[in-house]
Amino acid sequence: MIKQIYLDNAATTSVLPEVVEEMLPYFTEQYGNPSSLYELGQRARAAITDARRRIGGHIGANGQDIYFTSCGTESNNWALKTTADAYKAKGRHIITTSIEHHATSHSAEWLEQQGYELTYLPVDADGLVDPKDLDAALRPDTTLVSIIFGNNEIGTLQPIKELAAITHEHGALFHTDAVQAVGQVPIDVDELGIDLLSASAHKFHGPKGVGFLYIRKGIKTRSFLHGGAQERKRRAGTENVPYIMGMARALDIALEHFEARVAHELKLRDHLIDRVLAEVEHVRLNGHRTQRLPGNVNISFEFVEGESLLLSLEQKGVLASSGSACASGSLDPSHVLLAIGLPHEIAHGSLRLSLGEETTLEDIDYTVEAIKQVVEHLRKMSPLFEDFIAGKKPLSAVK
Ligand SMILES: *Cc1c(COP(=O)(O)O)cnc(C)c1O
DSSP states (O other): OOOOEEOBTTTOOOOOHHHHHHHGGGTTTTOOOTTOOSHHHHHHHHHHHHHHHHHHHHTTOOGGGEEEESOHHHHHHHHHHHHHHHTTTTOOEEEEETTOOHHHHHHHHHHHHTTOEEEEEOOOTTSOOOHHHHHHHOOTTEEEEEOOSBOTTTOBBOOHHHHHHHHHHTTOEEEEEOTTTBTTBOOOHHHHTOSEEEEEGGGTTSOTTOEEEEEOTTOOOOOSBOSSSHHHHTBOSOOOHHHHHHHHHHHHHHHHTHHHHHHHHHHHHHHHHHHHHHHSSSEEEOSOSSSBOTTEEEEEETTOOHHHHHHHHHHTTEEOBSSOTTTTTSSSOOHHHHHTTOOHHHHHTEEEEEOOTTOOHHHHHHHHHHHHHHHHHHHHTOHHHHHHHTTOOOGGGOO
């Protein structure tokens, strides 16, 4: 039987057994509604209040400023839509980037349809936003800047502290989609100057279907879901107690082992990158070489189709992604890869491998060998590669 090597931790992670164990009693004995006044309900309330405090503590925030949501997508929708609305008397201009997750970019597009003006900052070839571009784009009527912390496709980490400082000089608020960064990068919202931050449990070994939004105290926001008085009247709906408890436990664990885990991932990530770049021809590393998420590798292979690469790797037991889970299934290449300037053909031949704590050196060496075999095999079948070998121009040279 072939061993399964899971290298798609940016798509989702496994739920840790300790996390499942933490959740179980809240389905059965501790099933109270946190809004109920009797003891059973109040125990559930105390549990989620403690979870809020712990989660807040992990990002340097007060527990009261953590709002539970159903996912990272909801957190981003909430941050953009209600902040835009709450500050519309000041202005209707919002700034984001060309490399956001669709949860942000599609919220931004929706705001455009509602009459807001959006600026999409470009990025350089490594996927970095230039702080000067942000400075130039900010206007007196800009209310919100939303910039992804660590990119889910190419892994590039933005200079968040500098970007937030520039945003504040112009009197706007700073939101970051930190769904990939939480648990992978040290985050202190005060130190970095973050006003709103989105996160999702299933990206750090918690359950799917629960996330949170940090909203700095004093920031105006509108109710996102209307109904009961939960989440300080900002997000109605009975709290998902078991999942919230699982999320808090998962983040506790992620941060307990932080340094050793990140060092392990970095070592394997760099080993994988170094080997593929050295041993496979006609490849390109996407994303910044060092300023990137510790578990992220994204490489384009010329003359190879990403989907074929994926399927062939799966047959060898390696599970990865072609750039982005969200982009797969559609024929359009990923907007992030296009934004860093890749031609369509090259973007189509991209592979994202996202490592985790459980990934081993043997897994990585096995994966490199599998990539080498698969790429060689696919290129043998590629008429474009034949042309290239016959002396015609490589695609990457066609501008
Ligand atoms: C996964 C992801 C999201 C969406 O989170 P869900 O909980 O799956 O809705 C948003 N942003 C980034 C950067 C992500 O990686």
